[in-house]
Amino acid sequence: MSEQMQKTMDKFLEELRGKAKDYPELMDLFVTCYTNTLDTTVKRMENNTTHVITGDIPAMWLRDSAAQLRPYIFLAKEDEEIRELIAGLVRRQFMYINIDEYANAFNHSASGDCWEKDDPNQSPWVWERKFEIDSLCYPIQLAYLLWKNADCVTQFNEDFQKGVEKILEVFHTEQYHEEKSSYRFNRNNGYYRDTLSRDGKGALVKSGTGLIWSGFRPSDDACTYGYLIPSNMFAVVVLGYLEEIETEIYHNQELAKAAKELKDEVYQAIETIGKTFTEEFGMVYAYETDGFGMYNLMDDANVPSLLSMDYLGYPSDREIAGNTRRLLLSEANPFYFKGEKAAGIGSPHTPSNYVWHIAMAIQGLTETEQEKKMEILKTMAATTGGKGVMHEGFCCEDDTRFTREWFSWANAMYAELFLDCMGYRLEK
Structure with a gap:
């Protein structure tokens, strides 16, 4: 320091x-x-970016790194160096997204280090290639919060725009995972939460629901059902942020319109098929669904979670959110x-x-x-x-x-x- x-x-x-x-x-x-x-955990890099390891694992997660530096936005209001430290993290996050938009964790350099060599063609920058919706949401969230709370805009560079285009493309593709996605993840260590079924494609979901498919949860565990509702909630919030960023910073009405349309589509899908009725708690938001009528009623500690919907800023139905919270904070949540x-x-x-x-x-x-x-x-x-x-x-x-x-x-x-x-x- x-x-x-x-x-x-x-x-x-x-x-x-x-x-x-x-x-x-x-x-x-x-x-x-x-x-x-x-x-x-923080290191300033020669290319004016910031690398942040998660702690006892020597790699940078897109999700964790954003959450790790978020509390310092209060200091960024008063200190240019801290503003640039956080902006540098956003720049590095989008550098990584432009290397591989499906990866969740990256190396300090193109060292080839990894949790396991899951793909023979895996980039040497990539530590792990588990696709998680939240990994693409957190960098947008951090960029937005830094702008709104510290009046910083240096994070909005050309890499940000390229990354945003990739994110929107991935989200649209994964709304039709079964038909359109080429993403696969196989890990041959015998640990079922660490790999995807059906030769890496994941459990079958109904395409065209409006929801975005996610291979893994923010815990890095495989989803039981591919439509992870808390992560879709997070996507709704950050797509709203992106609409504002594109309108006010880049003056790109085309991308702003694309973000808004996708936001509205995902929101309607959550409020239509992302909830179900329970005898004890009434209507609640599900943790996961497959779009065919199967629901997983639980919550996981990692954020985004159902418990975090207000923290994230998701515009939930208040009665259903209250019912859901009662379920989550009871033994009905396994x-x-x-x-x-x-x-x-x-x-x-x-x-x-x-x-x-x-x-x-x-x-x-x-x-x-x-x-x-x-x-x-x-x-x-x-x-x-x-x-x-x-x-x-x-x-x-x-x-x-x-x-x-x-x-x-x-x-x-x-x-x-x-x-x-x-x-x-x-x-x-």
Whole structure:
């Protein structure tokens, strides 16, 4: 961290200490989590971009990197160097999208490093090639939030426009995955959540519903049914952002119109076939559907999730959203766990009875009562397993049992909830 960035950080932390004087332990943990990402995961590159590793895995995820730097937009309002650090991340994200629009994670250089060599023709830049709708949404979201909250536009370069065109093309193609998509993913390690069925094509979906197909969830686990509703919700939000960006920044009415039309189409599809009736909770949004009438009623800790729809800014039906939230935060959700240490949403990505700090933060960020927000924040602070940082998942009975000791996204989410509790919120 440069001297100027450190001054900006110190000033901000001093301001926060005044607001959080009644919560010194929560403040100390915030300082650790907030400074960790900048100190350990961020590298400025020679081509004026920013590379951000996820933590204990030496690769950059499009999703994680955006979430990791999002809390620093508050500092970007006051500091040009931090603005350019975040803008540099957006530029690198779109550089990667233009290399391979179906990949979810990338290398620092064209090293050929990868999680596994899933495709003999895989780009040496690509760490992993799991197609996830959210991987193409997060870079647009970060670019938009940086513009709206820090008046920064240097992220909107030629690569951004090329990438946007690729994103729209992919989304249109994957609305007709069965007939039009050439994307396949096979991983031959025997772990069923790590590969797609039907020789890499994925479970059969009904084409032409208006929904966008996704091979994998934001957990990097394979979808049970290919229409992942939270990710389609996220697409609706960022397509609205894109419409505004194209209108006001690029003055490209053609792309603005394309974004709006796709946004409206996906939204109508969600509100038509993305929900189903339950005996206990009434009408709810589904986590996944196949378009033929099969629904998966659950939630996963990773964002986008159904729990995060308000956090993302999706214009949901309020009654249905409320019904859905009640389902998600109950044992009707097979990945809701409750124990001596905590209650919250976990994931099939981690063991049973493991709650995720990310999901706890999202629950807090979407609560309407300040008291409930603070209660969740305190529980997060009390479940670090003695490590003083957030983790991926931890056992709801014993927080010393956890996954991923160094997980920057989780640290960022604690920081974001803390800032929210102190009254700091981004314009969306």
